[in-house]
Amino acid sequence: MSSVERTVPAAALASALSETAGAIETLLEALLQDKPEAGEVYRPARLLAAMRHGALAGGKRLRPFLVVETAKFFGVPVGQALRAGAAVELAHCYSLVHDDLPAMDDDDTRRGRPTVHKAYDEATAILAGDGLLTLAFDVIADPNTHPDGQTRAAVILQLARSLGPGGMVGGQMLDLAAEGRFAADGALARLSEAEIRQMQAMKTGALLAGSVLIGARLGQADASQTAALERYGKALGAAFQIADDILDVEASPEQMGKATAKDDAKGKATLVTALGLDAAKRERDRLSEEAITALAGFGPEAAMLRAAAEFTAQRKS
Template sequence: MPAKLLLSDALARIAADVDSMFDAMLPVPDDARARLIEAMRYAAIGGGKRLRPLLLTATAELYGVDFSTALRAGVAIEAIHVYSLIHDDLPCMDDDDMRHGKPTVHRAFDEATAVLAGDALHAFAFEIIADPDLFPDPFTRAELVLALGRAAGMNGMAGGQMMDIVAEDESFDLRTVTRLQQLKTGALLGAAVEMGAILGRLPPEGRTLLRGYARDIGLAFQITDDLLDHEGDEAAAGKALRKDQAAGKQTFVSLFGPERARQQAQMLVDQAIAHLAQHGQEADLLRALARYVVERDH
């Protein structure tokens, strides 16, 4: 199958699968918790590119992992991503009104519900991957939890978000912006690949090339985000743009200029694909994903 078709099929399929799994796993209870679960569903279902679940399932596929098993782990990592967006959008954080073309959770519900819905999705992710009915092997469960916990915590996403707040007051150099983005978005993208490898029972010492792939597409993803933020269309993005610029934050675009930023992102994608050289066409989806990361328009 041509690479573009392969990818668009895979994106459409993972979006539908993630939606139906969230739908099945988050039934609205007939009690006063209903509002919480409705807010979780509102944020989790029907939006987003589902890049992390796709990265996870595509990596797992390299090692012959059953798709439905990989999908469950993909839903767990997506739950972490969704929770981080809910909290990121709060008035005390980025104060965003729109996300994926609809009002943010604190706008559609209220701030307290948004805080709790984020917290509950955070715990939900760990409930999924620690469930022996979903992942029978205890060693796999424990490894998945560790990979996800580290990627989400102070040495991963939460640490990167703190640096991002500090970036409004301090002028970061390229090294610090790179570190910030490796934590803020790179850690969870890396965890997606790592979790795919864990499901594939690849030993840690065999994951070096895959980690390189994840690190490269993580940075390429962020540089492209900065470019889209700089030049993109708010309607296509479904959210407000050019807020970093207004806040005086250093980004890859402000540090490199748009032209060099674009070259840098393309170089990273080539490098990411080179990390997959030992694989045959079974890695074509991961290669197409790497290209998509810089070619997407939102």
């Protein structure tokens, strides 16, 4: 594989991420307007304001970027890919709003500003998260996202499986159990390395891998292409979570836009605690390389996805 096929300059990746993030931001603003859509009765202003607070706070928009870049392989019109990416981002933002709640991680800041339950109130935050998740499926089900109903159904199924009891929500449940939430004595669970990897593959990795696969479903990829992209997405998701755990140890709150050192304070099970910091960094880098290798059957069109895998390992926020 040539160096051109392997990756692109960091500046080019940053530019592509920024361009997609800007397009997603514009689309989210339109989707989160106060004016009701056809078939809706009324949109409460406070609810929509809270939903916008949770979804329009900036960020890298990595998940929609993965949707858009993967869909490009298969000639999917950019407008359709952006709509699917916006749906993924709505679902991701729902998870952040709910994760920040007092009953979950109890965070006061997110992306450098108050979390939704702090800016509004807990009940509004719950409903805002519910609204964001429901709107995600609304966007995908709309024929504007893809004219073929079977393709839309495949994308809906992929997103549901990534988010549901066998994906992100199930992973969050395992995480809470590991904190001792459901133990009679409140004792932390002692998870094995394999159990930590399973939990992280569900809580974080499932939606990252699902974003890649949604791009593939939109493009009606064949079985071998889908399998390769699934390997890429799973390795990328695992590398992303380890990088996040490392940043929780090494980065400042200013870099991250939220509180750090939380995992250690809560005694959370991570691969940093299981392997040690240096070994965790080596595993992060190995997984990044595994993701890149999974794309060996693709040519220059996969350069941005390869660069995204390198970025995941090297990111500082």
